[in-house]
Amino acid sequence: MATILSESVIVPAEQRVKAHTLTHIPIVPLGSTIADVHALLHREHGFDTVKFVYVVSAEGALAGIVSFRDLFTHSPQTTVDAVMETEHLITVSAHLDNEHATHLALRHGLQSVPVTEHGKLIGVIPSRYLLQIFKKDAAEDVALAAALPEEARRDLDNVFEDSTVTTTLKRLPWLLVGLAGGVLAALIIHGFEDLLQEHLILASFIPLVVYLSGAMSAQVQMFYIRDLAVYDALPMLRYIGRHGIVVVALGIMVATVLFAINSAFLGLGAAATVVSVATMAAVLSAIVTGIGVPFLLSKVLKDPASATPPLAIISSDLLTVFLYFTTASALLS
DSSP states (O other), X not given: OOXXXXXXXXXXXXXXXXXXXXXXXXXXXXXXXXXXXXXXXXXXOOOSOOSEEEEEOTTSOEEEEEETTHHHHSOTTSBHHHHOBOXXXXXXXXXXXXXXXXXXXXXXXXXXXXXXXXXXXXXXXXXXXXHHHHHHHHHHHHHHHTTOOHHHHTTSOOTTTSOHHHHHHHHHHHHHHHHHHHHHHHHHHHHTHHHHHHOTHHHHTHHHHHHHHHHHHHXXXXXXXXXXXXXXXXXXXXXXXXXXXXXXHHHHHHHXXXXXXXXXXXXXXXXXXXXXXXXXXXXXXXXXXIIIHHHHHHHHOSOTTTTHHHHHHHHHHHHHHHHHHHHHHHHHO
């Protein structure tokens, strides 16, 4: 007995499965033989798809599916009833929303999905259309997750539609902001010149500390952007708290490993403790730059995609350098 799974919702015609359904497919009634199927394939040309042969009841309902391979591994006298797949058949209503159809196909690992209308098989929606629909809906979901209204979505930086000059001018200002931030970071380091003259070893770890903090910030940021698209709503305080715990745990682990390396191989002694604690303090800034920056930019900009990477990176660098030297200065004083 076939298990038919289907859902139906009222949606605009252009968003329904029926709009993407291929109707010219090989269909045979119950009781047909493999020879009958061969005759059909020779007689009818130009099927939209021939990956499967669909078997229907007298009422036109889907009864089973025969793979193309089975047509050549059984004798011509064999009936399709004997070789067709009848368990866990998945069908979708012709009036089903496209997005639900793609999710159904992905969930069940289907190459194509049979489409029914009023209980009768009318065609299939193939994998190439399912992927196109999924890509389009994913892009819309990301835009919605960023809280962009319809008119703002039309103004997004589109590398395929905008000219090179337009795209460059949209992105350049944020890179200049990052450049200014880099100069500010240099001034912060210059402000700790006396500390560096006394403890030059601190300068050796600046690239490592900036990398660790930036990498962790990027991790948090990617999880945040992904979760915005996946979940309908994020409880921000709880979400930040959970990420904060993870960042603290990672900071402690990184600092411990760094302390062990500095003590065992570099022989830094007390300086190893200072570098490790200062590094942990700097790494903790990832929770602020990883979530705080993209969250704020999504609230004040129509298209935060151009601004978020430069501002997130430079804010991470600035905060990292400041916390690193401030912590080291406090410990060494």
